[in-house]
Amino acid sequence: MANDSSAPYQLVPTNSYNTELLQDTQSSFQPPNDDARLDRIQFGNQQHIPPAAPSQQNHTTVESDPIPSNTEPNPPKTKKIARRTKVTASRAAAPARVEKQIDRGKKPRRSFDLDERAATACTRELGSCARCKMQKSRCVRNPLNPDGPCMRCLSDSAIINIPCLRKKIPDARFTPAKDCPEPYWTTRWATMDVKEIDVWASSEVRTLVLTQDIGSAKDVLTVRMIVPLPGDSLTRTWMSKSTGERFHHQTAPWAIMNMTRTAHEPSVNIDNYIEDFINHFVNPNDKLLVDTYLMAFRLSTSSKVEEERVLLRNVLRLWVAARRGTKPQRVIGEEKLGMLPQTLDRNRYDYGEVPVPPVISAQLSLLREALIIRPWTQEVRSQLEALVAKKKPESWLTVYLVMFILLHNCSLLTAYFMKKAKNLRLHDKYHAIAILEELHFSVSILLTYYHYVNKGALCFATGHASSRDIQRLKLDDDQLSFLIFSAKEVKRLEPSMKKAREESLFHHEYYFISQLYDLNWVLPEHTVASVQ
Incomplete structure (x- = not known):
């Protein structure tokens, strides 16, 4: 397939081969003569060292062990003993490093100067x-x-x-770093260590059901009344988007009874409702986004390679956990803990709904960060680094899908912080500039390794595939159709991708994703801090 260097956005680069250089090298190769033969001849894992000339031989002889007679019923095993005790004249004269090489069966490394x-x-x-x-x-x-x-x-x-x-892939961050739960909710936890509440106001236990209105996903919590401490917020506070007026809505002093046991419920929800979160957060009219997420979701359960299947599943779990932290919850069901619906602000999303007590929100934030995001982030880092280091062509599709999801996740987080800056009526375009700069730099780390693996060659660039590409990547019909369609969509979306990058629209869904297809990719000149 011919390279089209004029096209700025391409889908899947592959390795290229210089066959002319290989032919020239083969034609100029001359076999060595007998006089220039090597002193050491390799036989499997052992090396045979020819004896030195008679004048150079060491005439000191070492008596070897007698060879057992064939008439003995059970001759002893002398293989290991012989290797330690038998010494020939040529081996006695060999350097210690060569003898060590013979024992180990591999070439030693030269000492560094x-x-x-x-x-x-x-x-x-x-x-x-x-x-x-x-x-x-x-x-x-x-x-x-x-x-x-x-x-x-x-x-x-x-x-x-x-x-x-x-930088290495393990240096990248995929979600905002948190040292403790949100202090405006409570100051009970100074770190992200899970510490249970041991002082309660009552022995009564109730069941509270929360939802984010994402499909059928919900959290069922066992809660108990607490003794409020200094720093515990007992009200939900916000600022009106239209007037800037500050509102306060009273909540109840309740908290999760057993956080360690409750931590398993969100993880189960994440596995069971990945597709619901994709349908909720991914624009259904954007076929490139929808098809890419659904392909990753299918391969996370059907891939024949276990390490690729596990990596895709963990990336989707991490993506869902990040989305859960960007959408508020509300109380549903019959149990309301004595709280009333919010009727102060008609323009607020939870008008007419019962808000979640702040201490419970802080506990869920702690559990999500300590027991879900951090472990799965570590897993994704190590698994992605190992897969990229192997540089196997048949693993390229998995690497592409993982990079696509992580880059789109960064765009969604950037859009969330832009929306938060508007809600807080800030003068800056984005909230939490330092956090966003760290996330955006992590994207540059991922793109650096991705473009190194691709080598800058072309594949599926014009919307069709060659037989060599299909054979190298080991694609089935479904995967082949997906890549061909993706190449056409990238070509169609090229103007909007180019505009997002030229205008530094960091919150645009294709600002980071478009850099996957840029064969002349370089580090961006502008940062989120420079466009405030």
């Missing part, structure tokens, strides 16, 4: 860039510009146009 040791120590201390890490080589910094690109990225061999970014 002082300069190499210093460079290796510097790489371990300061980190390796993406290119050097993927090539498993020493990342040597430029002595004239230590903070700039490394020597390998500056060399002529650096064909792939990716930034010299000294």
